[in-house]
Amino acid sequence: xxxxxxxxxxxxxxxxxxxxxxxxxxxxxxxxxxxxxxxxxxxxxxxxxxxxxxxxxxxxxxxxxxxxxxxxxxxxxxxxxxxxxxxxxxxxxxxxxxxxxxxxxxxxxxxxxxxxxxxxxxxxxxxxxxxxxxxxxxxxxxxxxxxxxxxxxxxxxxxxxxxxxxxxxxxxxxxxxxxxxxxxxxxxxxxxxxxxxxxxxxxxxxxxxxxxxxxxxxxxxxxxxxxxxxxxxxxxxxxxxxxxxxxxxxxxxxxxxxx
Amino acid sequence: xxxxxxxxxxxxxxxxxxxxxxxxxxxxxxxxxxxxxxxxxxxxxxxxxxxxxxxxxxxxxxxxxxxxxxxxxxxxxxxxxxxxxxxxxxxxxxxxxxxxxxxxxxxxxxxxxxxxxxxxxxxxxxxxxxxxxxxxxxxxxxxxxxxxxxxxxxxxxxxxxxxxxxxxxxxxxxxxxxxxxxxxxxxxxxxxxxxxxxxxxxxxxxxxxxxxxxxxxxxxxxxxxxxxxxxxxxxxxxxxxx
Numbered sequence: 001x002x003x004x005x006x007x008x009x010x011x012x013x014x015x016x017x018x019x020x021x022x023x024x025x026x027x028x029x030x031x032x033x034x035x036x037x038x039x040x041x042x043x044x045x046x047x048x049x050x051x052x053x054x055x056x057x058x059x060x061x062x063x064x065x066x067x068x069x070x071x072x073x074x075x076x077x078x079x080x081x082x083x084x085x086x087x088x089x090x091x092x093x094x095x096x097x098x099x100x101x102x103x104x105x106x107x108x109x110x111x112x113x114x115x116x117x118x119x120x121x122x123x124x125x126x127x128x129x130x131x132x133x134x135x136x137x138x139x140x141x142x143x144x145x146x147x148x149x150x151x152x153x154x155x156x157x158x159x160x161x162x163x164x165x166x167x168x169x170x171x172x173x174x175x176x177x178x179x180x181x182x183x184x185x186x187x188x189x190x191x192x193x194x195x196x197x198x199x200x201x202x203x204x205x206x207x208x209x210x211x212x213x214x215x216x217x218x219x220x221x222x223x224x225x226x227x228x229x230x231x232x233x234x235x236x237x238x239x240x241x242x243x244x245x246x247x248x249x250x251x252x253x254x255x256x257x258x259x
Numbered sequence: 260x261x262x263x264x265x266x267x268x269x270x271x272x273x274x275x276x277x278x279x280x281x282x283x284x285x286x287x288x289x290x291x292x293x294x295x296x297x298x299x300x301x302x303x304x305x306x307x308x309x310x311x312x313x314x315x316x317x318x319x320x321x322x323x324x325x326x327x328x329x330x331x332x333x334x335x336x337x338x339x340x341x342x343x344x345x346x347x348x349x350x351x352x353x354x355x356x357x358x359x360x361x362x363x364x365x366x367x368x369x370x371x372x373x374x375x376x377x378x379x380x381x382x383x384x385x386x387x388x389x390x391x392x393x394x395x396x397x398x399x400x401x402x403x404x405x406x407x408x409x410x411x412x413x414x415x416x417x418x419x420x421x422x423x424x425x426x427x428x429x430x431x432x433x434x435x436x437x438x439x440x441x442x443x444x445x446x447x448x449x450x451x452x453x454x455x456x457x458x459x460x461x462x463x464x465x466x467x468x469x470x471x472x473x474x475x476x477x478x479x480x481x482x483x484x485x486x487x488x489x490x491x492x493x494x495x496x497x498x499x500x501x
Contacts, residue, residue, distance in 0.1 A: 006327070097352075098355075099355055099356070099358070099359040100359075102352045102355045102356055102359075103356055103359060103360075105352065106352060106353070106356050110460045113460075114460045114461050114462065115462075214457065221462045221463060221464055222459065222462070222463045222464070222465065222468055223460070223461070223462060224459060224460050225443075225457060225458060225459035225460075226360075226457075226458055226459075227360070227454065227455075227456060227457035227458065228360070228363065229363060230363050230366040230367050231367060232367055232448055232451065232453035232454060232455050233453060233454045233455075233457070234452075234453055234454070235452075235454070235472065235476075238454065238457065238472070239465075239469070242465055242468065243465075246465070
C-alpha cells in the first residue's frame with residue numbers, strides 16, 4: 001500500500017472540493033507543456049521530448065524493413081512500446097513492462113492507429129517488404145499524466161520523422177529520403193474525477209487522489225477512449241471530459257503542427 | 260476499417276439476423292467449478308467464457324498487502340484454441356490491459372474494506388472467442404464473485420456497442436468487430452447507473468458516442484437481469500418477496 005497516497009488523498013480532495021488545485025491551476029487548465037522535437041536527432045529517425053509539469057517523456061522513432069502482417073500485405077507496420085524506467089519513479093522497477101506501462105502504450109497506440117495518422121499504405125516497398133515503424137516511449141520523470149505526455153511526444157516525434165534511404169535491398173543509415181507520411185495529429189487528453197469534480201491533466205498528487213480517470217483521444221472525431229481507476233463515472237462526467245478533450249486537444253494539436 | 264466487399268447490414272438486419280439493438284443469445288450458469296470458491300460460465304453468441312474466484316485468502320507477494328482493504332487481482336486469459344489462428348499461450352499486452360481494467364471495474368463493487376491484507380483472485384478463461392470477450396468475462400466474473408459469497412455493492416454487467424456500416428448497433432459479433440468502424444465496450448453498476456469500464460477505438464462523433472453509450476448501457480441492463488436470474492435459480496429454497 002502506498003502511504004503517501006493514503007495521507008494525501010483527503011487533503012487534495014478537500015482542496016478540490018473547495019475549487020482549488022494544489023498548484024493553483026483551474027480545473028480545465030493544463031500544466032505548462034514544452035515539446036522539443038529532434039531531442040536525440042543524430043541517430044534516431046525521429047524523436048521528441050515532452051515536459052508536462054514535472055513529467056518528462058522522451059519518444060524515439062526507429063525504422064526498419066521487415067515483413068508485413070499477413071492480413072495487410074501492402075501496409076507498413078507500427079508498434080508502440082513503453083518503458084517506465086526506474087529513473088522516473090521510486091515505484092518503477094526494471095524488468096518486463098507491467099500493467100501500467102502496457103496500458104500507456106496501448107492507449108497511445110489506439111489513438112494513432114484508429115485515426116490512421118500514419119499512412120501505412122505508403123510504407124510498402126515490395127512484396128513481403130514494408131517499413132516497420134517502432135515508437136519507443138521512454139519515461140524519464142513521472143510527475144503525473146504519463147498518457148498525455150507520451151501521446152503528445154509520440155505524435156510530435158512521428159510528424160517529424162525522416163525516412164532512411166533504401167537502396168539495393170539495404171537500409172542506408174545516416175542518409176535520409178523524405179519524411180514519414182503522417183496525415184493527422186491525434187491528441188490524447190486525460191481528465192480525472194476527484195469528488196464530484198472533473199479536472200484535466202492530473203499531477204502526481206491528483207492521480208493519488210483520483211477516483212477514476214478518462215482519456216479521450218481526438219482528431220476531428222473521437223478515436224480512442226480509456227477509463228482507468230477503481231472509481232465510477234457518471235454519463236455527464238464522461239460527456240464533460242469529452243468536451244474538454246476536444247477543446248484542449250485542438251490547442252495542443254496547433255502547437256504540435258507548428259513545430 | 261470498413262470494407263465494401265462484405266455487406267454487414269442488409270434490409271435493416273445484421274449478418275445473423277439481429278436488429279440494431281438486439282443482444283446475442285446469452286446463457287449464464289452459476290457454480291460450475293468444484294474447487295473454486297465461486298464460479299460462473301457464460302455463453303454469449305459464440306463466446307464461451309468461464310470465471311473462477313479464489314479468496315479472500317493470504318496475499319502474496321507481501322508488498323501488495325494493504326492494511327485498509329483487500330487487493331483484488333484479475334487474470335484474463337485467452338485459451339490458445341479459442342481463436343482461429345492459435346494464440347500463443349501466456350499473457351500478451353492485450354490480455355494484461357484487459358486484466359487491469361477488469362480488476363479496476365470489479366474493485367469498485369466488491370467490499371474490499373471487509374478483508375484488510377487479504378487477496379481476492381478472479382480468473383477469467385476465454386475458451387472460445389467471438390468479439391466482446393472482455394464484456395463476457397466481466398459479466399461472468401461478477402456472477403462468480405457473488406457465487407463466492409463475497410460481499411458486493413452490485414453486480415457488474417457489461418456490454419459493447421459500436422458502429423457498423425454507419426449504424427450504431429449493440430453487441431458486435433466478430434465480423435462486425437473486424438470490419439466495423441468502432442467498438443465501445445462498457446460495464447456499469449446498474450443500481451447507480453454509473454460506468455466502471457469504458458474503452459473505445461475507432462471513429463465516432465460526440466453525438467454518435469452518446470447514442471452508442473446509451474445503447475450499451477441499456478444492453479448491460481438486460482444482461483443484469485439475466486445475471487440476477489441465474490444467481491437466484493442457483494440457490495435452492497429461496498422465496499422472493501415482492
